Amino acid sequence: MIYIKVLHIISGNDNGGGAVHVLNICRCPSFENKICCIGEGELYSKALAMGIITVKYSLKELIFNKLVEYVKKENIDILNFHGPKATFIHYFTKFRLKKPCVVTVHSDYRYDFLNNKIKHLFYTPISKISLNSFDYYACVSQYIKDLLESKEFYGDKIVVNNGIDIKNIKITKSRNEIRKEIGLSENNFTFVMVARMHPIKNHEKLLKTFKRLSNEFDNVKLLLVGDGELENQLKNQVNKTKLNDNVIFLGYRSNSLDYINASDVSLLISLNEGGAPPLVILESGIVKKPVICSKVGDMGRIISDKNGFLINPYSEDSLYEKMKLSYLMKNKLNLLGENLYNDVVKKFSLETFWNRYYCFYERILNTN
CATH class of the missing domain: 3.40.50.2000 (Glycogen Phosphorylase B;)
Known part of the structure; x- marks a missing residue:
C-alpha cells in the first residue's frame, strides 16, 4: 500500500x-x-x-x-x-x-x-x-x-x-418527537421527499399527483424537506389547489434523516439521477423506509418490488398508482424497508x- x-x-x-x-x-x-x-x-x-x-x-x-x-x-x-x-x-x-x-x-x-x-x-x-x-x-x-x-x-x-457510514448514523429526534413537532397524528400516512426545489426533482408533478391522492384519502400528508428557486412557486401551487392542510414545507434541514424516519414512505421522483444510489435512498434504507423512486439512471438496478416502488417520472398516473399502492399495503411496508436496509448494508x-x-x-x- x-x-x-x-x-x-x-x-x-x-x-x-x-x-x-x-x-x-x-x-x-x-x-x-x-x-x-x-x-x-x-x-x-x-x-x-x-x-x-x-x-x-x-x-x-x-x-x-x-x-x-x-x-x-x-x-x-x-x-x-x-x-x-x-x-x-x-x-x-x-x-x-x-x-x-x-x-x-x-x-x-x-x-x-x-x-x-x-x-x-x-x-x-x-x-x-x-x-x-x-x-x-x-x-x-x-x-x-x-x-x-x-x-x-x-x-x-x-x-x-x-x-454511507452505517455505524455512525444518528437519529437526533425520535419519530414521535418529529411528528408531534410538525403536527402529525399517528393516523396520518406520511410521504416525505428530501430534495432541493429544482425542476429536475419534479415537485410540480408530485403536488398534482398528491392532490388526487388526498381527494381519495383524507389522512395522507406530504413533507417537503429542502429549499431552492422553485419554493415560492410550489407554495403558490399548494395554495391554489387547497393543499395547505396536507403539505408541509420544512425548508432545508441538516437532520433530514429524522424526517425520513418519521414518515412512512420516502419519495425520489427526479427526471434524472446521476449518482447511485442517491443519498436519500441510502438514508431511507438505513431507517428502513421503502422508497417510491423514478426508474432513471441506475435506479432500476437498486430498487425493485422487494424494497420499494419504481415509477415513470413523466407519468402522473404511474406515480399516483404507486403512492396509492403503498398506502393500501401499509401493513407490508416494514418488510420492504427491511429489505432496502439489508441491500444498503451489503452493497453500499x-x-x-x-x-x-x-x-x-x-x-x-x-x-x-
Whole structure:
C-alpha cells in the first residue's frame, strides 16, 4: 500500500450529495485528504468542524495561481475535482498543475443548469468542454460511465457508487418527537421527499399527483424537506389547489434523516439521477423506509418490488398508482424497508466506497 496525498476541489457552499460524497472520502484512513473550497459556505464550515484540513480561495484566485501554489507547497499527489466550477478551474490550470487530475462526475452534465434557460444554453457547453479536459473519471453510477463513453469522453473511467457510514448514523429526534413537532397524528400516512426545489426533482408533478391522492384519502400528508428557486412557486401551487392542510414545507434541514424516519414512505421522483444510489435512498434504507423512486439512471438496478416502488417520472398516473399502492399495503411496508436496509448494508458500505477510490488513485500513480 502506497501513501497518497489527495486534494479535493469543490464549491464551498455545496450542501447536496456531492458535499456528502467528498466529506465521506476525506474520512478514509487509507490516504491523506485535504479540501480546497471555491469560496465559503456550508461544506467549508462542515469540513473545518470535522477537522479536515481545508482552505478556501475565490474562483479567480484558483485559476490564476493559488491552486498551483498550494499543490506545490503541500506536495499533493493527486487532485480530485468535484462539480462544474471545479472542472472549469481544471480547464485553465491543467498544464500548470503537472499532477494527475481526477474528476468525480456526480450528475448528468446535460441537466445541471436546467433551472435557468439562459444558463442552460450558455453553461452546458462550457461544462462539457471542461469535463473533456480530464484523463481520469470517477463516475458515481454505471449510467454516468455509459453516458460519458457514448459522448466520447476518452479518459480512464471507474464506477464509484455512493456509500454511507452505517455505524455512525444518528437519529437526533425520535419519530414521535418529529411528528408531534410538525403536527402529525399517528393516523396520518406520511410521504416525505428530501430534495432541493429544482425542476429536475419534479415537485410540480408530485403536488398534482398528491392532490388526487388526498381527494381519495383524507389522512395522507406530504413533507417537503429542502429549499431552492422553485419554493415560492410550489407554495403558490399548494395554495391554489387547497393543499395547505396536507403539505408541509420544512425548508432545508441538516437532520433530514429524522424526517425520513418519521414518515412512512420516502419519495425520489427526479427526471434524472446521476449518482447511485442517491443519498436519500441510502438514508431511507438505513431507517428502513421503502422508497417510491423514478426508474432513471441506475435506479432500476437498486430498487425493485422487494424494497420499494419504481415509477415513470413523466407519468402522473404511474406515480399516483404507486403512492396509492403503498398506502393500501401499509401493513407490508416494514418488510420492504427491511429489505432496502439489508441491500444498503451489503452493497453500499463506506469501506467499499473508500476501497474503490484508493485502488483508482493507486492505479493512476503507478501509471504516471
